[in-house]
Amino acid sequence: MNGPDGPIVLCFGIVDEADIVKDFLDYHLGLGVERFVATDVGSTDGTLDILAEYERAGRLHLTRFENPSVRAEHRDWLSAMAARAREDYAASWCLFCDPDEFWVFPERSIRAYLASMPAPIAIFQRYNMLPAAGHYRNFDLVVRHPLEFLYDLRRLDEPGGAAWMLDAHPPDILRFVAPKVMARADIVRIVKPGFHDIEATDPNLPRHREARGYVGHFQVRGADRFVNKARLVADYIAANPPRDDRASSRHWVRLAALYRQGLIEAEYARQILDPAEIAARLRDGVIERDRRISARLTRLR
Numbered sequence: 001m002n003g004p005d006g007p008i009v010l011c012f013g014i015v016d017e018a019d020i021v022k023d024f025l026d027y028h029l030g031l032g033v034e035r036f037v038a039t040d041v042g043s044t045d046g047t048l049d050i051l052a053e054y055e056r057a058g059r060l061h062l063t064r065f066e067n068p069s070v071r072a073e074h075r076d077w078l079s080a081m082a083a084r085a086r087e088d089y090a091a092s093w094c095l096f097c098d099p100d101e102f103w104v105f106p107e108r109s110i111r112a113y114l115a116s117m118p119a120p121i122a123i124f125q126r127y128n129m130l131p132a133a134g135h136y137r138n139f140d141l142v143v144r145h146p147l148e149f150l151y152d153l154r155r156l157d158e159p160g161g162a163a164w165m166l167d168a169h170p171p172d173i174l175r176f177v178a179p180k181v182m183a184r185a186d187i188v189r190i191v192k193p194g195f196h197d198i199e200a201t202d203p204n205l206p207r208h209r210e211a212r213g214y215v216g217h218f219q220v221r222g223a224d225r226f227v228n229k230a231r232l233v234a235d236y237i238a239a240n241p242p243r244d245d246r247a248s249s250r251h252w253v254r255l256a257a258l259y260r261q262g263l264i265e266a267e268y269a270r271q272i273l274d275p276a277e278i279a280a281r282l283r284d285g286v287i288e289r290d291r292r293i294s295a296r297l298t299r300l301r
Contacts, residue, residue, distance in 0.1 A: 011191070040065065123179050123180075
């Protein structure tokens with residue numbers, strides 16, 4: 001069993017995130033993460049060069065998969081990262097997320113938070129960061145009370161279904177998104193898709209659902225990045241049709257359809273709320289101002 005004082009390791013999968021991954025790594029190092037385990041699934045935009053810097057410094061273990069369309073069940077690289085964190089780094093805890101997601105803890109550091117952790121697994125709600133003018137480092141509006149709605153994918157099979165799907169709901173940036181998980185390294189058996197939960201060695205182990213901290217999700221950081229992400233999603237969905245009707249699968253299927261139908265730029269434009277709507281969403285509590293992430297990111301530069 002790895003000791004409680006072992007390093008805290010963040011495990012993440014990545015493809016084409018060169019604009020944000022350095023901030024992601026430095027931000028979490030500042031919080032108390034000591035090592036990273038990363039799996040790249042086909043980056044071509046300079047992401048690998050940035051990861052290599054941290055790999056040479058001994059901070060990061062990197063695995064590369066050149067073909068991101070290989071079905072996930074043929075290579076459980078999510079769980080393999082947790083095993084790598086245990087075996088190579090003797091990790092005490094593992095955090096699991098994507099490189100556009102930034103953890104916020106009630107205390108100033110992860111170590112301080114873990115000192116009072118009541119369970120070996122913690123579920124952190126994830127909230128979208130509302131895009132605003134300027135660089136994402138300045139985003140300080142959090143969709144803290146998101147809207148709950150599901151996409152009816154049956155409409156995609158109808159004439160004009162994708163166009164209907166574009167405008168039939170509130171902007172996707174305001175939608176509820178699934179949480180992320182952190183866990184004691186020695187109890188992780190399987191990491192579930194999307195890093196939303198883990199299967200523990202003992203199924204009866206308790207989970208702590210964090211109410212004060214959260215994970216900030218920088219989903220929208222510019223039109224070019226948004227379109228490229230949609231392209232990657234469309235390619236993946238074509239090679240890996242979802243086998244169930246989970247909310248997360250619906251989101252990706254919808255995004256892929258909008259991309260294939262040439263509607264992705266319009267979808268991006270819907271995520272940029274005008275000042276009047278932002279003011280209204282602040283009043284009704286859907287979004288809140290929280291500068292904790294932006295303050296840390298500003299200090300990095």
